[in-house]
Amino acid sequence: MPRTVRDTQAMLAGMTPVLTTGVFVFCCVERDRAATLYAEAEGVFQEEEGTTLVLPLARAETLGFDTQMPMRRIVLEVYSALDGVGLTAGVATALADEAIPCNVVAAYHHDHVFVPEGMAEKALSILQALQRRAKAGKTI
Template sequence: MRPVLHDSPYGFEVMDKAPANAFATIREDEGLTVIAPGDGWARISLAVHSSLAAVGLSAAISGTLAAAGISCNIVAGYHHDHLFVPWPRRHDAMTALATISGDRP
């Protein structure tokens, strides 16, 4: 999986328009969710190219993090998956992910 921890925290907000530095946007019936540099969440990107059709990767990740008591929001891009975990637990998340990826944080 080769998880990569990004240096800056991110936030999730509902906005009318995404700022230029937005990482991702999700349009829902209730409004536009924007993920951008902010507070509260660490972004961990999986450096391997993942397939949108892959079965079980998200389940393995969320199960491993859940067992460690770490909440996780997964955003899938075309090439990579991005995990958002609570900022204070980011290093714990990297350690937990190492147990299933064989990588060391």
């Protein structure tokens, strides 16, 4: 496995954002119903109000979920440390500066940035530019 990165500049310089295929929807269900959908979910998170599932758009439509916010996923391929500081802030700030909302999910190996479907290509371009600036040693 590649080296885990903790330094902010190094995480941004090595993030290598990749826009994945597929369109996803964040859904919330009762805990007892969630268990039957785990295998289909890209992500799962337990909250007091219910279980959040990140489901493929087509499956969410079939199940009758609200699909008004379809999202695309950009994977940051850097192996960011769970205790690394600044990657999420740098990414969210770069996107916010261009009025692109994002939902960042940090997993064990990588961070996953979900953005509205119609803004995905622009978001990818912004993150690639952020990475180039970080590689050039420009202060983030």
